[in-house]
Amino acid sequence: MNADRFKYKEITDSILTEFKRFVYDNKRKKSAVISVDRWLNSYGFYTLKNIFKFSVLLIFSVSILTGCTSLRCSTSPIKPLSSPDDILKKVVIREEKIEDLKGIAKVRITSADKNYSLKEVIIVQKPSSLRMETLGFFGRPLFFLTAKDNRFSVLSLIENKFYQGKVTPEKLSTVFPLYLKSKDLFSILLGSTPLIDHADMDIGIVQEENLYLVRFSQQGGITRQFIWIEPLNFSIMKSEIYDSSENLILKVEFDNYKMVNSLLFPMSTSVSLPLRSTKIKIDYSELEINTGINRNSFDLDVPPGAKIVYLD
Numbered sequence: 001m002n003a004d005r006f007k008y009k010e011i012t013d014s015i016l017t018e019f020k021r022f023v024y025d026n027k028r029k030k031s032a033v034i035s036v037d038r039w040l041n042s043y044g045f046y047t048l049k050n051i052f053k054f055s056v057l058l059i060f061s062v063s064i065l066t067g068c069t070s071l072r073c074s075t076s077p078i079k080p081l082s083s084p085d086d087i088l089k090k091v092v093i094r095e096e097k098i099e100d101l102k103g104i105a106k107v108r109i110t111s112a113d114k115n116y117s118l119k120e121v122i123i124v125q126k127p128s129s130l131r132m133e134t135l136g137f138f139g140r141p142l143f144f145l146t147a148k149d150n151r152f153s154v155l156s157l158i159e160n161k162f163y164q165g166k167v168t169p170e171k172l173s174t175v176f177p178l179y180l181k182s183k184d185l186f187s188i189l190l191g192s193t194p195l196i197d198h199a200d201m202d203i204g205i206v207q208e209e210n211l212y213l214v215r216f217s218q219q220g221g222i223t224r225q226f227i228w229i230e231p232l233n234f235s236i237m238k239s240e241i242y243d244s245s246e247n248l249i250l251k252v253e254f255d256n257y258k259m260v261n262s263l264l265f266p267m268s269t270s271v272s273l274p275l276r277s278t279k280i281k282i283d284y285s286e287l288e289i290n291t292g293i294n295r296n297s298f299d300l301d302v303p304p305g306a307k308i309v310y311l312d
Contacts, residue, residue, distance in 0.1 A: 084203040084214050090234040095192045097263055100125040103287035109177050112277040122282075124189045128167075128182060129298040147172075147182065148298040155300055162302045165311030174311070177278055178271060180250075189282075191265050193239035193252045196225045211237060233257075235264055248274050261289045 102123040109116055121133040121141070128150070134143035144155040147167055154163040165171045173179040184194035198216035206213050206228065216225040221244070228238040235257055241250040250273060254266035269282045302308060 084201045087203060087212055087214060087229060087234065088201075091229060091236065094234055094264070095190070097290075098126075098190055098265070099290050100293045101190065101265070101287060101289045102291065102293060103284045105282050105284045108281045108283075110279040111177060120282075122189065123293060123297055124186060125293050125295075125298070126186075126190070128186055129293075129295070130186065130189070131298050131300075144300055146298050146300040148295075150182075153300040155303070155306065160303075160306050161309055162300075162306045163309045163311055171311050178280060179273060179276055179278075188252055188269065188271060191254065191269070193227065193236055194241075194250070196223050196241060198225070233264055235266070248272075256283075260287050261291075263289055265289060 100123075102121075105120050105122055107118045107120045109118070119135040119139075121131075121135065123131040128147065130145070130147040130152075132145045133141040136142040142157050144153075146153050150167050152165060152167050152172065155161075156163075167182045169179050169181055172182065172185070178185065180188075181194075187194050196216055196218060199219040201214060201216045204213045204215070205211070209228070210231070212229040212231055214227045214229060216227070217223070223241065223243055225239065225241045227236060229235070230237055236252075236254055238254070239250075239252045240248060243249050251271070253270040254268070255270075256267040257264050258267050265287065267284045267287065270279065271281075272279045
């Protein structure tokens with residue numbers, strides 16, 4: 001009897017270890033079950049008297065290890081706050097805590113005429129400083145972009161050209177495939193979303209997703225915006241902006257929120273500009289927040305022999 005108990009404990013410990021190794025997201029559940037199956041066969045565990053015990057253990061283990069891997073595991077009904085302002089203030093308070101970030105990300109760009117992926121070093125600091133480095137083979141930078149004090153510089157080592165100009169949507173879109181105002185771009189890169197100037201706003205609840213839905217509209221309803229907000233931590237999950245003709249002009253989605261330096265931040269960001277047939281997805285593999293970034297990081301010097309191109 002004691003030997004059976006010891007064997008059962010050994011097996012369950014092994015199963016849990018195997019789950020922790022393989023079940024790190026819902027997509028790997030099948031691999032986890034296959035792996036556990038191998039363990040059970042090796043121990044001769046498929047006997048009638050243990051089938052029920054294992055079934056209970058399996059269900060319990062899956063529910064614990066995979067049922068709440070995201071930040072959105074609660075399905076209890078939510079109640080609206082007293083006003084949309086209350087929710088918006090909580091969102092702003094959370095986002096104001098993020099002053100800077102630096103990380104390495106895979107950037108996937110889809111447009112009407114080309115699709116490609118890049119590995120980028122991204123450094124952002126409030127209110128409007130940016131540095132991006134496109135990495136080539138062996139992690140060597142091939143392309144640099146910096147923006148500071150409403151000016152931006154671009155160095156292309158392949159072309160041996162150095163571009164300079166004023167930060168405008170038109171200028172930035174020549175080197176960065178998103179036609180956005182600089183403040184909107186910085187907002188997105190810092191894990192937030194642009195807000196339209198609005199005269200009215202109200203709030204609802206998306207019951208099937210268990211999210212707050214805040215609606216903004218300009219005077220006369222010219223432009224409208226919808227923002228889906230997580231009720232537990234007030235992080236933004238999605239934002240959509242429509243023009244007066246009901247065309248979707250900007251969609252921003254945040255996913256895979258993780259704690260970084262005690263702050264929630266989306267490790268995955270998707271930005272779509274449907275009218276321009278452009279989409280960009282940013283997935284961070286490494287990220288640091290609020291480490292304090294030297295302002296000199298956003299300076300870019302002209303290397304000897306590079307041709308200077310003025311975009312003003």
